[in-house]
Amino acid sequence: MTDTQPQPQGNNPFDDAETAHPDTYTLRSPAHLIASLPGTLGYYPSETVALINLHTRPDDPDTLDVGPYFCADIGSTEQLHDMLAQLPMLNHAATFAVVISRVPESSMVARATEELRLLADEYGPVIDACWCVSEVADGTPYRLAFVNDPAAAAEWGWEDCFDAGTVASVIASPAMRPYIDNGILPELDRVDTYEHFDPFLYSDAARCDAVAPRAYRRGAELADLMHVAPLLARRDIERACELFATAPSVKVIDNDDGLVLADVFDSDADVELLASVLTRGRLRDCLILDALEHPRGASAILLTIGRNFTGAIRANALCLWAIVAVSQRLYAWAGVALRCADDEVPGHSLSNLLLHVMLAGKAEDILDVSRRGCRDTWFELGG
Incomplete structure (x- = not known):
């Protein structure tokens, strides 16, 4: 089963994580990107590949908009290429992948990671970096699976947390604010959202x-x-x-x-x-x-x-x-x-x-x- 989760674009100035924009939290590190997934998707992803797309604004190239997020089951990653083809590539800045699986050393995870690494279009590799995590929960360790540009960590200012770290607070993610405001929580599973x-x-x-x-x-x-x-x-x-x-x-x-x-x-x-x-x-x-x-x-x-x-x-x-x-x-x-x-x-x-x-x-x-x-x-x- 595959799924796209189109989201509005949140304001994320690329060069200043401490500005007044409410969603800059999401771009502070891979830990915060991963923590944004439940609030953005509406459920806690498991055995899933998630793609997070970032774009610059035509009139403000120093500001990044986050979204949309795409998801697919680990065994269906080839369909992510079709999903990405729907994206307007004008002003595209980056695409990050997160592989979520409780069996991170499985052959299925290895195959999904390799498919993501090889995913390319006429401009080159599609996925800029990919991390693996067993679940999206506060304090869960994540690790870098691959990166296409060795200078990416420095470019994003993530040198201390690029290769490994722990997931940031899910409840503190700006993506959770609408749920808190409405007195609800994301579902535990994607199927629950459809049901x-x-x-x-x-x-x-x-x-x-x-x-x-x-x-x-x-x-x-x-x-x-x-x-x-x-x-x-x-x-x-x-x-x-x-x-x-x-x-x-x-x-x-x-x-x-x-x-x-x-x-x-x-x-x-x-x-x-x-x-x-x-x-x-x-x-x-x-x-x-x-x-x-x-x-x-x-x-x-x-x-x-x-x-x-x-x-x-x-x-x-x-x-x-x-x-x-x-x-x-x-x-x-x-x-x-x-x-x-x-x-x-x-x-x-x-x-x-x-x-x-x-x-x-x-x-x-x-x-x-x-x-x-x-x-x-x-x-x-x-x-």
Whole structure:
């Protein structure tokens, strides 16, 4: 299984680790790069190869932006080359690899390390340096597996910690701040992040299956009304938006898997209404501003809808949930939700667009573009 974890770019001045930028901590040493992985990926990686990409800014070549991070199982490292091919190479500064395995002397680790060392494009080696560590935890020893430029340690100012060291504090990494702010922790395993968006109760999924045909019919009627009688369409859409304000205010990430339909919706009529607005793109876009204004209530609604419906309703719910997650700086979780949306509806336009923006390291742009699109759609409905 392979996975990309597109992240926004954090500010990291290359020549001064003590500046005011909040993420400079990450670039102080390999120890801090490794410690950033759980917060950035949304889970604690194991038996994994992680790639960390750095870029300079076009208007400020002394400042490094960190991201995106790519991951693959140790046995699937050849697919990392395809992932890297998606990266815009303009202003690319470096790519570092971290091999995480509890059996560091295994033949699989040796093979993965060698594949990484040989990974190259038309410009030469892709991986600047690679470290091995048994787990990402405070104080765990790491060691250098290879480096392509013998002068790299001095260039980065890491002479004392380049060849070996111990992982820095994971909880102190800036990548953990959004989790702390939201009262949650990264998952223990990558699989857990994907299962977060699976149905929790069979009865809830069955209930939504029964509602879905009515929701799709109602969505088609609302889409027609948007063209012929927009003021009539507004009434139902506004009622759907109001549900975010009255929904339970819960954590954006439902770590306890405690959210069920009965906790979030008062009736099947409300479920049908919200689902109907999620059947079509233009209807869906009307929900964005209210979802961002009430992120916790919106998260509860969108997660329960995304978990229990299928098709376009699920995909659109997960996309809006991802936008809310971005607003809370939970970028890794947003990326997982978008990939689940694309799995549900292959080629889903919004999930693909948002993933492309995140891969380019511009996750924050998602919020401005989404708000603007929502306002434009409401304007078409009469302001």
